[in-house]
Amino acid sequence: MQNKKIPLLLIATLVCGMTACQPPSADTDSTTSTDNTESSDTTSLTEAKTPRAMTSAIVELSEYSLREKLICSKLDDAISAVGNKSEIKDVTTVQHQISACLPAADNSQILQWLTDYQSMYDRFLQTTSSTDNAAFYTLMRTIERDESITVAQLKQVSPRVRYLVGLIRGKADISVRYLGGGDYEFHHNLIAMAELFSPYLPDDQSEFIERMAHDNQEIFWFDAAIAFAFEELVERTLFWEDFMKRHPHSIFYDDASDLFDTYRYLLFFGSDNTQWTDEEVRSFYNSNNERLMQRLSIRPNSQLAKDVQTFLDFMEQPDAERHKQYPTPDTDEQGHKINESNAAHYQLSKALAIPSPWASASDGTSRTTSDKNKDCMSGIVCVDKNTTTQTSQATAPQTTAQNINQ
Template sequence: MQKTILSLTIGLSLFLGLSACQPTSNTSLESNDPKNAEQVNTPTPMPIETTISKPSTPTDSAIDAKTCLSLSNTIKKVDNTSKIDAIYAIQKQLKSCLPTASNDEVLSLLKDYQTMYKRFLSHETDMNTVESELAFFNILSALEQDKKIPKEDLEQISPRLRYLISLIQSDADVSVRHLGEGFYTFDHDLKAMADIFTPYLLPDQKAFIERMATDNQDIFWSDVAITTTFKELVKRAVFWEDYGQRYPNGYAIKDAKFLLDVYRNALFFGSNNTRWVDNNVQTFTQPQYQQLMMQLAKRPNSALAKDAQTYLEFLVLSDSERQQTYPAPSTDEKGYKLDERAMVHYQLKKRCRFLLFGMPMATIESA
């Protein structure tokens, strides 16, 4: 029986990276780069709901300041014994604190908030028997399919797990996510979390957080297959290339470059169970894939466009031209004979070596 696991990620959590079976990065909260502070202007804080009110009195300000100073400690006290009401109370306090917080304080609170939810949803220690694991799988599978949960399964799991499941059923900010291959986990609304914090971030920080929150709502890898569409891969690769060009010294720029590599490799190499071209790498499996690749190749001032041009040029080479220009060995490093598909991919990687630079192919929450 497979054990249930918690998701991160590129779900996927915002800053904790992508997973071994999905693109994984060591995305982290980085301190602001002084160079970036010069290239972007601090955005005017956008009021949120109750922040649109009469000007605060000195007494109100004093109370808010005291609350804000202790908020980080309050967030850190939330764990897997807490109730959802504790989180709702924190969200209310954040609406008062964030408009007056410094950029570093906003980022610190955001990191604390995300880690808080990870603790709140943690449940690994509650899976003590094969029966409880099987019951947990049956329950989350039923939730995913909007089916009725068998009472006998609920009796097999811990009170904490029953509480988390009740939150899902009551439409609280808790959901179930299928990670593939029989793995399930609890998650929360990343976009709602981003909405709380992004009005008080610098433009490059806001762009990064909003994109990660959107992309990490679903897993990227499942059963060695890419779960998103080819069109979406193009969009994500283009976004991260544009981000790097717009904010060369921006927030988490290293992670942005990593994500560009993730999606670029997914575009040109696919995965074991996801192929955009035939085994001979000569014909796209769907006409729209070729159309999208040709559109990508026409982007101005784009390294991705040059990659796409190189890829398209490789596709039209004959077998003899490929072997003459990029000779492939008859055996691999272990002495095993290379089949036709393996030889073609060897040649493709020789032709498109730029695709491999800086890319840990085995680990992306994932490509």
């Protein structure tokens, strides 16, 4: 019996040394001391004053630690188990597990859980039925307009769609987004997702996912058009350029660089249904956009400012000078004919030398500017497009200059 008491006394001594605990004063009544001992059985380890209280605290602490370790060891399995047949209670259970495990997890584990959690939610919102039929479209449009849903409408769609619609009506963090072209999708609250992980990440990583959540909460493309204003496109481009300056060693630096390249490319070339200048790249359709670009061109220590200045100089170049400096072949690298309507964009692509984020690599595969086939326009972290379950935002429309550069 004596040997079993030694470890407990040793632990008590160490804890007292760390917490500066003091023995009862000499004038403390023995009866009062006994009462305090009995009432302190459930006290915390740092507050334990007696061997009995210390034993109780250690047991409770061990049970708590063991419980937490068991929960966290099963978290990966719990996330993987959630799919498009799961219920919202399964998602809530995972959320509770993540909340319990994040405080003690290391950075690599947190980032892995973040990525897996994002993929989990994408799986959860998938529907097995076709989403292009008239009944689905009518129901989604009704929800989007916040109109009353009829029983007849619900009967015409799959049980999974009905279940997700029920979650929306129950005010869950799920909504319906219209993507254009008669296409809808179920979507989750990215800002709430970022808020779950952000407190446990370094400043640069927290800033990254919070910005991604803000930008990707709404759609990026709409019927081959950029779904937000020119001013916002400029602001996003500036943000990612500044992010790289502030956090040159961030684990998300390459993703930030891809985003910067994507946004600045669109800033100059637009998309099929979004053009900022006329076909000859001589004048802006919106004078406010021109004034904004003029201000950008004098921004100090900025690659974007240099690109803008090159762009503005190109707009002023006479045709003869353009043709001399940037000779235009009859066809581009892919054999597509270059005509008058796209000759200026071809020349501009040579002047700026900004690779299209959707250009083809030498082996013919799609790539981004850093040769990473990633989707950064859907969630709070960039993911490999080959493993992305939602493709509506991952695939960009072909821009005029993109067709030329491919």
